Amino acid sequence: MCGIVGYIGPRQAYPIIITGLKRQEYRGYDSTGVALITQEGLQIYKKKGKVQELEDSLIGQSLQSNIGIGHTRWATHGEPNDVNAHPHRSFGGKLAMIHNGIIENFAQLKSELIKKEYSFKSETDTEVLLNFIEDIYIHTGCPLEEAIRIALKRVSGAYVILVLDEDHPDTIIAARKGSPLVIGIGKNEHFLGSDATPMITYTKEVVYVNDYEIAIVKQDELILKNLGNEKQLPYITRLDLELAAIEKGGYPHFMLKEIFEQPTTIFDCLRGRLDAQQGRITMRGIDDNIEALTKAPRFIIIACGTSWHAGLVAEYVIEELCRTPVEVEYASEFRYRNPVIREGDVVIAISQSGETADTLVAIEKAKEQGAFILGIVNVVGSSISRVSQAGAYTHAGPEIGVASTKAFTAQLSVLMMIALRIAREKKSITDEKYLELLHELESVPEKVATVLRNAPALETIANKYAQSSDALFLGRGYNFPIALEGALKLKEISYIHAEGYPAAEMKHGPIALVDEKLPVVFVATKDEHYLKIVSNIQEVKARKGKVIAVASEGDTTIQSMADDVFYVPEANEIMAPLISVVPLQLLAYYMGVARGCDVDKPRNLAKSVTVE
Ligand code: AGP
Numbered sequence: 186m187c188g189i190v191g192y193i194g195p196r197q198a199y200p201i202i203i204t205g206l207k208r209q210e211y212r213g214y215d216s217t218g219v220a221l222i223t224q225e226g227l228q229i230y231k232k233k234g235k236v237q238e239l240e241d242s243l244i245g246q247s248l249q250s251n252i253g254i255g256h257t258r259w260a261t262h263g264e265p266n267d268v269n270a271h272p273h274r275s276f277g278g279k280l281a282m283i284h285n286g287i288i289e290n291f292a293q294l295k296s297e298l299i300k301k302e303y304s305f306k307s308e309t310d311t312e313v314l315l316n317f318i319e320d321i322y323i324h325t326g327c328p329l330e331e332a333i334r335i336a337l338k339r340v341s342g343a344y345v346i347l348v349l350d351e352d353h354p355d356t357i358i359a360a361r362k363g364s365p366l367v368i369g370i371g372k373n374e375h376f377l378g379s380d381a382t383p384m385i386t387y388t389k390e391v392v393y394v395n396d397y398e399i400a401i402v403k404q405d406e407l408i409l410k411n412l413g414n415e416k417q418l419p420y421i422t423r424l425d426l427e428l429a430a431i432e433k434g435g436y437p438h439f440m441l442k443e444i445f446e447q448p449t450t451i452f453d454c455l456r457g458r459l460d461a462q463q464g465r466i467t468m469r470g471i472d473d474n475i476e477a478l479t480k481a482p483r484f485i486i487i488a489c490g491t492s493w494h495a496g497l498v499a500e501y502v503i504e505e506l507c508r509t510p511v512e513v514e515y516a517s518e519f520r521y522r523n524p525v526i527r528e529g530d531v532v533i534a535i536s537q538s539g540e541t542a543d544t545l546v547a548i549e550k551a552k553e554q555g556a557f558i559l560g561i562v563n564v565v566g567s568s569i570s571r572v573s574q575a576g577a578y579t580h581a582g583p584e585i586g587v588a589s590t591k592a593f594t595a596q597l598s599v600l601m602m603i604a605l606r607i608a609r610e611k612k613s614i615t616d617e618k619y620l621e622l623l624h625e626l627e628s629v630p631e632k633v634a635t636v637l638r639n640a641p642a643l644e645t646i647a648n649k650y651a652q653s654s655d656a657l658f659l660g661r662g663y664n665f666p667i668a669l670e671g672a673l674k675l676k677e678i679s680y681i682h683a684e685g686y687p688a689a690e691m692k693h694g695p696i697a698l699v700d701e702k703l704p705v706v707f708v709a710t711k712d713e714h715y716l717k718i719v720s721n722i723q724e725v726k727a728r729k730g731k732v733i734a735v736a737s738e739g740d741t742t743i744q745s746m747a748d749d750v751f752y753v754p755e756a757n758e759i760m761a762p763l764i765s766v767v768p769l770q771l772l773a774y775y776m777g778v779a780r781g782c783d784v785d786k787p788r789n790l791a792k793s794v795t796v797e
Contacts, residue, residue, distance in 0.1 A: 186364070186582045187271070187285040188212040188257040190383045191347045191357050194374020194404050198253035199243075201376070205383025206236045206257045211432050211439065211585050212285075212379055213259025215566065216270035219243075220281035220349055221250035227281055227351040231256075231270040251404075252354055254347040254377075256283035259583055262291070263308030264566030272349075273312045275319040276303050279351040280329075282318075284311040285379060286343035286364040289457065294339070314340065318348070330358050330401055334412055337362070337399075347377060359400040366394040368407060370421060375402045381424055382431050389424040438778075439785045440586035440678070444770050448634040450581045450591045451763070454598040455630075461623040464616075466606045468599075470559070470575040477557050478603075479610045481531040484509055485524075485556065487516040487547045488535040489794065491589040491673060495561075495596040496535050497666035498762045502601060505759065506608035506622075516547035526554035533559045535600075537584055537592035538793035539567025548572055561599050563592050577603065587790045588678050590770045593670065594633070597763050601626055625757040629764065632754040636767045639751070643768055646733060646749045647775030650704045656681055657698065658769070659688040660708035661718055667708050667762045671769030678777035678784050688714075688721040701729040706772070707747070708765050711737040712758035722746055735768050 188209025192198040202219050217239045218231025230246070232239055236257055256271035263269035271283040288294070291310035294317050303316050314336065322332035329350050337344075343363030350356070359366060359377055369376030369384030369391050376384035377400075381391055394400055394409065398417055401408040409417040426435060436442035458468050471478065484503060486496035493515060500511040514524075516534075520543055526532075532551040536544050539562040548558055548569065560573030563581050570576060579595035605622055608614045614622075650656070656675055660668035669685035676683050686695055688707065699705065705725045709718045719742060722732055726746055734747040737755045744750050751768045777784040 186212050186379070187259050188379050189283050189285050189345055189347055189377065190255040191253070191359065191377030191402070192374070193252045193355075193357050193402060194371060195251060196374065198250045199248040201383065202253050202255035203236065203240050205378060206255045208382035208428065208432060209379055210236055210257055211583060213257050213583055215258050215260050215265035215564070216267070217255070217257040218270045218272050219253060219255040220272035220283070221248060221253040222349060222351060222354040223248070223250045227274070227279060227349060229272050229274055229281055231272060232267045233265050233270060252349070252357065254281065254283050254349055254357065260565035261287050261580070262310045269307045269309050271311060273307060273309065273315050276316050277319050277323065280315060280319050280322075281349045282311060282315040283347050284314065285345045288314050288340055288344065289342035290340065314344070314346070329353065330399055330410070331414075333358055333360055334399060334414060338412060345379065355403055357402040359394065359402060361394050361398060362396045366400075368392045368394060368400060368402065370407065373405050375404070375407060377402065380431050380434075381426070382428055385424060385428050385431060390421050391424055392419045392421055438586065438774070440588055440590065440774055443584055443586050443591045444767065444774065445637055446582070447591050447594050447767065448630040448637070450595055451598050451633060452630045453580050454595045455602070455626065458602055459623065459627060461620070461627040464620050464623060466602050466609070466623070468577050468602060468606060470577050471603055471606050474557070474559070474575045475606070475610050477529070478531060478559075478607050480529060481509060481557075482527060482529050484511045484531050484533055485526075485551065486511060486513045486533045486535065487519050487544060487551070489516050489541050489543055491593050491670060492535040492537060492596060494666045494670040494673070495593055495600060496533070497669065498597055498663060499533070499600040499604065501663050501666070502604045502759055503607070506604045506614050507611055508613045509607070514547070516541065517543040520547040520550055524550070524554070526551055526556045528555065530556045531559055532556040533561060534569055534573060535561045535596055536569045537563045537579075537589050537596070539564040539569040540793045541569070542794065545569060545572065561596055563595065585792070586785050587787055587792050588674055588773070588784070594763050594766065598626070598629070601760070622757065622759060625760045629756070629760060632756060632764050633767055635754050636764060640771050643751055643771040644775045646751065647772050648779050649749065650731070650733070651679070651776045651779035653681055653702070653704050655698070655703055656683040657695065657703065657705045658683060658685040658708070659691065659705060659721060661688045661714035662712060663758050663762050664708040664710060664712070664765055667766050667769065668706070670766055671706060671708070671773070674770055674773035675776060677787050677790060678773045679780050679782055680788070681776065688718050691721060691724065696724065696728065699725055699728040699730040701731070704731045704733055706733045706769070707735070708769070709734045709736050709743055710753060710758070710761050710765050711740065711755060712761065719743070719746075735765050
């Protein structure tokens with residue numbers, strides 16, 4: 186997702202826009218830009234990097250203008266650089282546009298324009314849409330708003346666009362479908378933003394533009410129309426949120442916002458790739474290398490922290506479905522060992538930030554020995570994505586909270602699709618199993634939404650145990666890595682010493698820790714290990730341990746023996762990790778809040794560990 190800002194009115198536009206962009210950097214921050222219509226005409230200033238770097242680069246420039254648009258980018262098409270940054274200028278030079286969203290049919294539109302001898306400076310879908318609009322505008326002679334309406338009827342995907350026309354410096358034209366657009370109503374001025382943060386210090390009267398609406402915004406007039414060119418009555422809302430709350434979407438912390446984004450981010454990760462009805466998985470980075478992946482004698486997964494836990498889940502899934510041996514390595518250890526890499530080995534590097542130093546160096550070490558590198562990364566254009574020979578982005582959007590949550594479930598979603606795609610190619614699973622798991626994966630966003638609807642129950646449990654000094658997290662099979670992830674979340678958010686273990690391992694020592702003060706969290710959803718984990722729960726209860734269980738809906742057995750139970754929807758055991766991790770994320774969050782911890786910025790931690 187990206188942040189967009191616009192202004193038209195009696196004030197200087199630039200200061201309002203640049204400040205508004207800073208307030209929206211949580212929406213994306215890999216490159217940024219501003220377009221203004223000044224005495225000299227349409228001026229565009231843009232560059233890779235954060236808003237502050239753009240602002241520093243413009244010191245001393247005359248930026249006098251009463252109309253402008255600005256953009257802070259989260260790259261989806263084309264890596265972050267000066268050319269791909271928004272705003273884009275049209276081929277004819279008189280239009281400028283910013284865009285938040287994805288134009289899914291941009292390639293087709295681009296080929297039509299190339300036949301008309303259009304050329305392009307950037308790799309973005311945005312520039313294609315802008316030139317498509319300009320082509321209609323020039324060749325039909327219709328008003329710009331009409332050209333935009335005609336163009337958008339041809340577009341599939343999601344968008345918010347703001348368009349400036351050098352020949353009409355009194356108007357901003359905006360349109361939305363699928364991405365947010367807010368218009369602030371001032372006295373003889375209007376503000377535009379992806380949310381209300383750019384305008385909240387000037388006005389609390391806002392209009393939330395609806396899908397398929399076009400806004401013609403002048404200093405003293407706001408006209409809303411639908412794609413059928415019918416005027417819509419702007420519905421003015423009075424904001425009661427303060428600035429800080431709006432950046433977090435009304436949530437108290439980014440971490441909670443990102444936990445609650447997961448139905449959407451998992452859906453976004455699957456969109457355009459998973460087609461359960463057609464029984465198809467389409468991932469260009471995988472499809473282009475499917476032979477190397479199906480012939481790989483071994484997968485070596487390297488990652489750190491939460492990403493390493495995703496790799497551990499992938500080990501179980503890939504070995505089960507693809508029958509290819511998998512090793513999961515801490516990147517920080519792999520890089521200092523003298524690992525044996527054999528011909529055909531495929532290294533899967535998993536990283537949210539794409540900048541983790543240990544993982545980067547580990548990749549280089551594996552590459553030197555001839556391994557094929559597949560990168561699973563969230564930040565487009567990041568270092569790991571660039572050194573990988575192929576890969577898949579997780580499309581989770583910017584993850585601001587230091588504790589990784591939505592990126593983790595997005596990583597799992599990508600890894601599940603990769604495992605299924607390879608298994609299909611190798612015919613290592615039956616068509617029936619393949620289709621069953623596609624539908625299971627497709628149902629995950631709704632099941633996660635169900636878990637989130639019951640979040641208050643977790644807050645109650647968290648408050649009960651928030652003052653504990655230690656905790657154990659236990660699971661078996663696919664849920665064992667989830668136990669580790671739950672322990673890591675609790676450690677890094679609440680500073681409670683928590684350990685994750687295979688439940689069966691308790692009898693080899695850790696059970697000595699159990700007493701009436703120790704909360705033991707069991708990930709005990711229905712699977713092939715269920716009866717065994719019930720026995721483990723009884724072993725803990727026999728020693729007066731406090732049992733918190735994540736169980737499958739309707740499981741009264743667990744309810745009869747645990748001190749606290751949180752139910753999750755039933756799921757195929759392979760897909761269970763995507764769902765059973767969510768209560769553990771919430772448990773850690775609420776315990777951290779109960780202990781007064783800074784859950785978005787925990788002590789001693791950084792969002793991206795770019796040091797050794
Ligand atoms: C996870 O909650 C932590 N913030 C940390 O373990 C993180 O997963 C690890 O540093 C790896 O980061 P990466 O995914 O960006 O490579």
